[in-house]
Amino acid sequence: MALVDRVLLGPGPSNPYPEATAALAAPLLGHLDPEFLRVLDETCARLRTVWGTENARTLPLSGTGSIGMEAAFANFVRPGDTVVVGVNGLFGERMVDVAGRYGAEVVRVDHEWGQPIDVARMLAAHPAPRLVGAVHAETSTGVRSDIAALAAAVHGRDDHALVLADCVTSLAGIEVDIDGWGVDVAYSGTQKCLGVAPGLAPFTVSPRAWERRVEHPPTWYLDLNLIGAYVDGSNGGRTYHHTAPVAMIASLHAALGRVLAEGLDAVWERHRAAGARLREGLVDLGLDLFAAEGHRLPELTTVRVPDGVDSAKVRSILLNEYNIEIGAGAGAFATSVWRIGLMGHNARLDRVELVLSALARVLGR
């Protein structure tokens, strides 16, 4: 069977860093092998650096990004807890769904899609919630929200609420500073700016959140007490929980090594420069950007489909004739917006020129 080789410029997965792909195919180790446990420990240490945290409870969960959201609500929300969720896109919507399944009284704060979270409205939504959740980088709209300001406002009021941040599309693409911002629980996914295939959810928990965790959560697979006993050996030894996805963890380890060798500042600057050039090029093509100005993610650009243009047909031509994948819009914008990702290994000027020139040709501009 012939292999198809795509340039993945949608909302993720992105093409992995070459080091991540090589590590996937390296000889497999057992999940209790001292050599693997060394890789696991180093992966957690590298994750701490990328998250900007000293949280002991920082680890990759064994599922794709959304399992991080599930673990957050399963381990830090009890039935009847009030949870304020900022909804400015699909992943805020998902938080509402997941929180509800764990019995939370959800207070949703709706925003227009394409706009960032409004901190004042989040604060005004409820006087004393147990948890306040928002999406840092909304993958559905390409919008960045100010999690630092949200966390400062929430913690400035009192110490009652935990702050939860969805960093699936931000980690290792734009600045994330868990400790500096005062975020209590955060999760990400590997297939975006981290430059790894989908399959793991990096997760981090502040000491304050850990103290308030659910002792016996309604899920076994995502019970952080049990997972922690394997990952960090916090009970004095490694206790088997589930078989770790060793190949995926080795791949994440390698990608993090690449990112930290380049340097986080340089990685963020690479994303910034690529995103800026893409936006400029799209505007030069006469296209309108979707996300609110001043809040646009460099790693994921949303652009309006021009009137009279068949959105799906353009994507199909790009995919089938140029091997370039870009994304459709999400939700109500499925056919009126495109999403173009420049994540991780693809946050490069050559990818920008490729997609701009191919798009110009397909659109006849």
Add this chain to the structure above:
Amino acid sequence: MALVDRVLLGPGPSNPYPEATAALAAPLLGHLDPEFLRVLDETCARLRTVWGTENARTLPLSGTGSIGMEAAFANFVRPGDTVVVGVNGLFGERMVDVAGRYGAEVVRVDHEWGQPIDVARMLAAHPAPRLVGAVHAETSTGVRSDIAALAAAVHGRDDHALVLADCVTSLAGIEVDIDGWGVDVAYSGTQKCLGVAPGLAPFTVSPRAWERRVEHPPTWYLDLNLIGAYVDGSNGGRTYHHTAPVAMIASLHAALGRVLAEGLDAVWERHRAAGARLREGLVDLGLDLFAAEGHRLPELTTVRVPDGVDSAKVRSILLNEYNIEIGAGAGAFATSVWRIGLMGHNARLDRVELVLSALARVLGR
């Protein structure tokens, strides 16, 4: 960093089939790419063949094997339901834990470790349970239980109970016949006899079980209604749920291709022959087998550590000097039993001779 190359003869992960490793490193596809969806559809079709089922709801879940257990209880048990669980090892114990978290009234039927499930005792445990669960191949003890007889007995009484089988260590190693046996819900893991790295849980649901599923389960990530809408397009189109672990699925696809090209009968015979030769060789070394005779798994052999031998030291020498991983025992047998796996790509006579001769040398026999 030098790569370590192990022969993985523990209870899993096992060394993957070479085709599975190659597929992991192939160019990544997007999770909505038609080329990937074709691979996904074919993976589900191949899984049906390996499971011995025509179940439409047959798919790989995005987590390691244990996520299959979690999905089973989350989607098919309601709070207050009576669940009978056969416990003859660690994974039966785990079923009790997981079922309880989903609110089940658990009736556990304890057996001595090393013995198979007793069908008559399972039937006598409760007159009308909603679900009867047991482990086909107990990874903790190396014992095979007769799931065909259990399902026949349960369904022979009435149509009230669903039958759940844990096939993590049996699928693609020994015969599994979901439709022929009348199993309603079953799950497996990729890192055992399927010959893939850990990270996916093949899962299958009978039409009868599907009708009785929980409409709105307490988990979002494992809600089979939502997952099904992406995997099988049963609502008339593919609806995005979570980003599928595309590299792992491509790897499973390749391994299944290899298994089916060899032929299931031939694969089972290869496991049978390797396991038989290993048992014979261990007895020739003067060692005592642990699992009850007549119920021993060919893919996972349990053997007693001789008196006066330091179990961990032998494993450590095998690992560090010979690059051979074998497993410790589980639970109360951690230091008194070894577990030797011959799974998937490792179900071969050369692996048997390797581990037998290395073990003989280390034991001085």
